[in-house]
Amino acid sequence: xxxxxxxxxxxxxxxxxxxxxxxxxxxxxxxxxxxxxxxxxxxxxxxxxxxxxxxxxxxxxxxxxxxxxxxxxxxxxxxxxxxxxxxxxxxxxxxxxxxxxxxxxxxxxxxxxxxxxxxxxxxxxxxxxxxxxxxxxxxxxxxxxxxxxxxxxxxxxxxxxxxxxxxxxxxxxxxxxxxxxxxxxxxxxxxxxxxxxxxxxxxxxxxxxxxxxxxxxxxxxxxxxxxxxxxxxxxxxxxxxxxxxxxxxxxxxxxxxxx
Numbered sequence: 001x002x003x004x005x006x007x008x009x010x011x012x013x014x015x016x017x018x019x020x021x022x023x024x025x026x027x028x029x030x031x032x033x034x035x036x037x038x039x040x041x042x043x044x045x046x047x048x049x050x051x052x053x054x055x056x057x058x059x060x061x062x063x064x065x066x067x068x069x070x071x072x073x074x075x076x077x078x079x080x081x082x083x084x085x086x087x088x089x090x091x092x093x094x095x096x097x098x099x100x101x102x103x104x105x106x107x108x109x110x111x112x113x114x115x116x117x118x119x120x121x122x123x124x125x126x127x128x129x130x131x132x133x134x135x136x137x138x139x140x141x142x143x144x145x146x147x148x149x150x151x152x153x154x155x156x157x158x159x160x161x162x163x164x165x166x167x168x169x170x171x172x173x174x175x176x177x178x179x180x181x182x183x184x185x186x187x188x189x190x191x192x193x194x195x196x197x198x199x200x201x202x203x204x205x206x207x208x209x210x211x212x213x214x215x216x217x218x219x220x221x222x223x224x225x226x227x228x229x230x231x232x233x234x235x236x237x238x239x240x241x242x243x244x245x246x247x248x249x250x251x252x253x254x255x256x257x258x259x
Contacts, residue, residue, distance in 0.1 A: 003034040003191065004208075005058065006183040008073065008110065008141060008170020013040040016224035017174040021048065024179065025057055031180035034191070037170065039064040039073050042089040044081050058191060064110060067093045070130060071110040073138065073168075074100040076197040081105075097133055106201065107134035108168055113151040113158075114144035120154070127158065135201065136166025140209045142181035143172040146217050152209075165203040171212065174220035182209025214245035 009024055010017040021038065028036050035058025038049055042065060049061040062075035065083065068090045074081060081099040083091045100107050112127050113120075131137065139159045144151035159167055171181035185206040188199035199205070221238045224230065 003186045005035040007037040007168040009173045013043045016220045027176040027179045065096045073108045077103040077105040079103045109137045111141040111144040113154045114147045139167045140169035142212045145211045169207045213249045218242045
């Protein structure tokens with residue numbers, strides 16, 4: 001059977017989202033998805049996801065960790081990971097990997113090329129050094145082109161060059177309007193998480209997606225500002241960006257730009 005799953009969504013447990021799990025489920029169903037992966041930022045409190053009893057809708061338990069330089073999604077977790085988070089909510093890569101394995105999950109490198117401040121060569125080398133330690137890579141993220149327009153193109157090409165078999169795609173949704181912007185069609189034997197995990201590991205996925213609206217980024221930035229008591233300057237920057245990004249979103253639609 002083929003299942004449509006968005007492998008990267010944030011709920012209200014993240015500092016930049018207000019979506020409840022029920023809102024995510026309802027919206028995903030309306031958009032024709034069979035399941036989602038909820039991976040909140042550095043939130044190991046996933047008991048509600050682990051105990052999910054929606055037999056007709058798939059929810060994959062996960063957490064998005066950061067090492068300070070990279071984001072790692074630990075997914076298909078069967079128990080809550082016990083990670084020692086630092087004050088900035090970062091964790092050591094080796095600890096993330098070890099704890100993910102203890103929880104019978106897999107580690108995916110998320111949106112590896114969305115930030116190229118250090119230069120593409122530096123990021124390529126860094127990615128190559130990390131991949132042998134984890135299980136795969138997210139090669140399409142709907143928010144990644146916001147920072148670097150070719151982020152997903154490079155990720156896909158890099159994964160192909162390195163023969164990375166385990167790849168995923170996700171919307172990185174923080175708002176309901178973003179859910180389903182990217183997803184995988186997974187070819188698996190059943191709807192069980194074990195069968196889905198096996199299919200993903202074996203590379204039995206098709207990648208689908210398009211970039212998010214720029215205004216969605218601004219909206220989640222404003223949510224972050226409210227939930228984390230950000231500075232007035234940060235809030236002002238977001239308010240200023242909104243009309244500018246609205247115009248850019250309109251021109252994208254007019255000229256049919258997709259990446």
